[in-house]
Amino acid sequence: MRLVVNGIARQVEAEGDMPLLWVLRDILGLHGVKYGCGIAQCGACTVWLGAQAVRSCQTLLRDVDQPVTTIEGLGRPGALHPVQQAWVAHKVAQCGYCQSGQIMQAAALLAQTPEPTDAQIDDAMQGNLCRCGTYPRIRAAIHAAAAAMKAG
Incomplete structure (x- = not known):
C-alpha cells in the first residue's frame, strides 16, 4: 500500500x-x-x-x-511547530510519554480553532491522558501557541 x-x-x-x-x-x-x-x-x-x-x-x-x-513531521525542517515551542517554553513534559499525542491533538485544535477558550481546550484535549497531571501547563502552552501563531 x-x-x-x-x-x-x-x-x-x-x-x-x-x-x-x-x-x-x-x-x-x-x-x-x-x-x-x-x-x-x-x-x-x-x-x-x-x-x-x-x-x-x-x-x-x-x-x-x-x-x-x-x-x-509536525514542524518545518529545522524549526519546531509553535505548539512544540510552547511545550518547551512552558516545561509541559514530565515523563514525556504522552506528549507527542498531546502536541498533535493541540496542534489540530489550533488549526480548527485559532483562539480557543479554556473550555474548548479542555473539550478538545479530554481524550489525551497525562499520568503526570500537567494539564494546567498544557492549557497554558496551548494559549501561548495560539498567541504566537496569531502574531505570525
Whole structure:
C-alpha cells in the first residue's frame, strides 16, 4: 500500500487490518507515536490523518486515505511547530510519554480553532491522558501557541 507520511510517499507491505500505529512504529521506524492503551482512550498514539487528529491504534491501514502526519513531521525542517515551542517554553513534559499525542491533538485544535477558550481546550484535549497531571501547563502552552501563531 502507498502512504504519504510526513510529506514523503512510502510503499508499505502490510495487511490492511494492521493498525496504523504499528505501521508507523514497526515498519517505518517513527517512534514518536506511542502505544498507550490500544483502545483509543489515552491519546498517546495521536497522529493526523489529513488535518484530523486520530488515534492510530484504532485506525486500520486500509482506512488510511489521506496523508499522515506524526510528531516527527509536525514542524518545518529545522524549526519546531509553535505548539512544540510552547511545550518547551512552558516545561509541559514530565515523563514525556504522552506528549507527542498531546502536541498533535493541540496542534489540530489550533488549526480548527485559532483562539480557543479554556473550555474548548479542555473539550478538545479530554481524550489525551497525562499520568503526570500537567494539564494546567498544557492549557497554558496551548494559549501561548495560539498567541504566537496569531502574531505570525
